[in-house]
Amino acid sequence: MxxxxxxxxxxxxxxxxxxxxxxxxxxxxxxxxxxxxxxxxxxxxxxxxxEAGSVGAGDSRRRYGRHWTPVHCDVVVDDLDAALARALEAGATQETPLRQADWGRIVTLADPYGHGWCLLQFLGRGYDEIATP
Structure with missing residues (x-):
């Protein structure tokens, strides 16, 4: 698959x-x-x-302003600060401040078409830091 x-x-x-x-x-x-x-x-x-306005799914029409969907992509990077600067320079919009968690660091972005993205930098053992047995 x-x-x-x-x-x-x-x-x-x-x-x-x-x-x-x-x-x-x-x-x-x-x-x-x-x-x-x-x-x-x-x-x-x-x-x-x-095309904007064309049928996407069901009765939903495509729109390219910021929109929410329960499916999004995470991009895992080695250097979150550098990756964020690169994305912003390319035209992304930062939506949240950088945040630190037990597993690493995260920031959320939107591309110029309204699609949401997360940039992640794993620290330590990454998600294994919070995985339950």
Whole structure:
């Protein structure tokens, strides 16, 4: 089994530039003007052009202002401060202050299309610090 991550965006070229600058991803395959495959995470990331207002799921319409979804991506980095600076410079919006937990550090962001992201830096044993037996 393999996991693919697809992100709907209104403009593939603009989104591609953001994700390359923010996370250091590398473009791979292109699908005309409607999609691009980006590599660099443990799973491929696909940016797919979908017009704002088009049907997303059920009766829901796509909108690219900040929105909430119960599914989001965490990006684990070695240096949270450097990764945050890079993402902000690329156009992300920081939504919360940096926070320290028993397992590491976290900050939440939104990309220019309203999708939520978390940047994580594991410290010590990472999630094993809080795992229950």
């Amino acid at each position: 393999k996991l693919l991550v697809n992100i709907d965006v209104p403009d593939v070229r603009e989104a591609e530039a953001f994700y390359i600058r923010a996370f250091g991803l590398t473009p791979a395959r292109r699908f005309g003007d409607d999609g691009v495959e980006l590599l660099g995470f443990e799973v491929p990331l696909y940016l797919l052009r979908k």
